[in-house]
Amino acid sequence: MAVSDHVDLATFIEGVRRRNPGQPEFAQAVQEVAEDIFDFIQDKEQYHKYQILRRIAEPDRVISFRVCWEDDKGNVRVQRGWRVQNNNAIGPYKGGIRFHPSVTESVLKFLAFEQTFKNALTGLPMGGGKGGANFNPKGKSDNEVMRFCQSFMNELYRHIGADVDVPAGDIGVGGREIGYMFGQYKRLTNEWTGVLTGKGLEYGGSLIRTEATGYGAVYFLRNMLATQKDGIDGKTVVISGSGNVATHAAEKINQLGGKVLTLSDSEGFIYDPAGISEEKVNWVKDLKNKRRGRISEYTKEFPGSEFHSGKTPWGVPAQLALPSATQNELTGDDARTMVANGCIGVSEGANMPTTLEGVHVFKDAQILFAPGKAANAGGVSVSGLEMSQNSARISWKEAELQRLLEDIMAGIHASCVEYGGRPGSKVTDYVRGANIAGFKKVADAMLAFGVV
Ligand code: NDP
Numbered sequence: 001m002a003v004s005d006h007v008d009l010a011t012f013i014e015g016v017r018r019r020n021p022g023q024p025e026f027a028q029a030v031q032e033v034a035e036d037i038f039d040f041i042q043d044k045e046q047y048h049k050y051q052i053l054r055r056i057a058e059p060d061r062v063i064s065f066r067v068c069w070e071d072d073k074g075n076v077r078v079q080r081g082w083r084v085q086n087n088n089a090i091g092p093y094k095g096g097i098r099f100h101p102s103v104t105e106s107v108l109k110f111l112a113f114e115q116t117f118k119n120a121l122t123g124l125p126m127g128g129g130k131g132g133a134n135f136n137p138k139g140k141s142d143n144e145v146m147r148f149c150q151s152f153m154n155e156l157y158r159h160i161g162a163d164v165d166v167p168a169g170d171i172g173v174g175g176r177e178i179g180y181m182f183g184q185y186k187r188l189t190n191e192w193t194g195v196l197t198g199k200g201l202e203y204g205g206s207l208i209r210t211e212a213t214g215y216g217a218v219y220f221l222r223n224m225l226a227t228q229k230d231g232i233d234g235k236t237v238v239i240s241g242s243g244n245v246a247t248h249a250a251e252k253i254n255q256l257g258g259k260v261l262t263l264s265d266s267e268g269f270i271y272d273p274a275g276i277s278e279e280k281v282n283w284v285k286d287l288k289n290k291r292r293g294r295i296s297e298y299t300k301e302f303p304g305s306e307f308h309s310g311k312t313p314w315g316v317p318a319q320l321a322l323p324s325a326t327q328n329e330l331t332g333d334d335a336r337t338m339v340a341n342g343c344i345g346v347s348e349g350a351n352m353p354t355t356l357e358g359v360h361v362f363k364d365a366q367i368l369f370a371p372g373k374a375a376n377a378g379g380v381s382v383s384g385l386e387m388s389q390n391s392a393r394i395s396w397k398e399a400e401l402q403r404l405l406e407d408i409m410a411g412i413h414a415s416c417v418e419y420g421g422r423p424g425s426k427v428t429d430y431v432r433g434a435n436i437a438g439f440k441k442v443a444d445a446m447l448a449f450g451v452v
């Protein structure tokens with residue numbers, strides 16, 4: 001084996017950190033993948049020779065642009081927008097758009113990197129990308145959000161297309177924002193194509209796209225539990241977040257007989273010992289989507305529940321957990337507390353919600369732990385199905401889409417089991433399985449292209 005230009009894992013990670021100064025989230029995501037891939041490729045010369053991991057960890061391009069808009073008082077506001085096109089080896093770039101004040105180039109690069117593996121796992125032809133802006137939609141009027149979305153699209157439209165790059169929603173970007181952005185794209189190009197997913201059902205959206213991420217994360221949890229001849233019925237569940245992913249995860253847990261104890265937002269979490277039933281989940285959806293309120297308001301509506309300001313829900317004992325808010329919201333200490341409290345399964349609805357230390361705690365404890373790139377892939381999967389429907393100019397029925405979503409999640413689970421076996425371990429290492437299965441597909445496509 002020609003090892004002259006091989007580096008070890010530590011040197012590789014050091015190089016990533018050096019080339020990407022001030023981008024800790026990106027380095028963290030690369031490290032989590034590299035820990036498994038270095039082991040997998042050690043005897044596979046082609047992947048070394050063609051520097052495949054190094055190339056996947058260098059985005060094809062990062063587009064950064066100014067977004068100017070006018071608020072309702074007539075003040076000119078300036079934000080920064082990005083689109084990170086990470087890798088299009090197996091299909092057009094695909095991934096969400098995030099509007100949140102915490103958005104930086106590092107955050108979007110980590111998300112686009114993760115998306116590349118996630119999209120490969122779905123089995124659909126989609127590359128990896130992500131975009132967003134450091135815009136805070138909270139407290140903004142509909143007109144302000146519309147003006148911001150239009151201004152954002154005034155630049156983004158040059159870089160995307162139905163066969164080029166297909167954005168969708170993420171934190172702070174839901175049906176309202178997709179509508180404004182799609183309208184502006186159509187106006188600028190005079191073209192109706194499936195350039196965005198997560199569209200409204202009236203204009204080319206797909207049934208169950210809204211539910212798909214949360215439902216998919218619960219299906220993945222169910223698949224993991226089935227390997228231990230166990231299920232969700234009768235289990236207690238802690239969930240973080242109260243947005244699209246969290247509320248639909250809670251909905252599906254209720255449907256499968258589980259009891260949801262918590263939800264959260266950036267101000268704290270609510271704990272309802274009686275359980276957050278489907279009716280209560282519907283109230284939260286309305287609170288977040290229509291009234292754009294805060295989760296603390298839950299305690300006024302549902303007596304017996306508690307609000308814990310400034311805290312995350314991981315201290316509440318439960319058998320299952322679905323972290324579904326944001327990156328690095330579950331630390332090593334949280335993971336230790338959860339394991340000590342008898343947690344047996346974690347399915348990441350969010351992207352990289354668990355810190356690297358937390359991931360190692362779950363792995364070492366040999367509990368069922370599904371990383372976001374596997375567990376939350378249901379959303380982008382139905383986005384891929386939305387693209388297919390738009391191209392074919394048809395709309396599939398709900399039952400068919402439900403079946404496809406469950407099939408895709410089962411397929412991802414099977415891929416993780418295939419590549420995630422660990423000698424001496426009683427459970428699959430889903431992190432390793434997802435990393436290797438996702439990598440292998442993208443890597444083999446890249447090998448076919450030579451050095452490009
Ligand atoms: P939403 O905007 O619908 O909801 C986000 C939720 O997370 C809100 O409750 C929000 O609280 C909370 N949150 C956001 N940022 C922070 C923060 N910095 N600290 C604490 N809480 C925070 O987004 P989604 O539900 O769509 O996304 C949630 C996660 O799921 C993200 O990691 C996203 O990348 C991931 N994901 C989303 C998919 C989708 O289809 N939408 C697909 C796959 C993954 P607040 O209201 O206070 O901001």
Ligand code: 2IT
Pocket residue numbers: 094095096097115118166167168169170197351376377379380381383
């Ligand atoms: O993180 C994700 O997978 C998403 N935000 C959804 C991406 C998509 O293109 O549907």
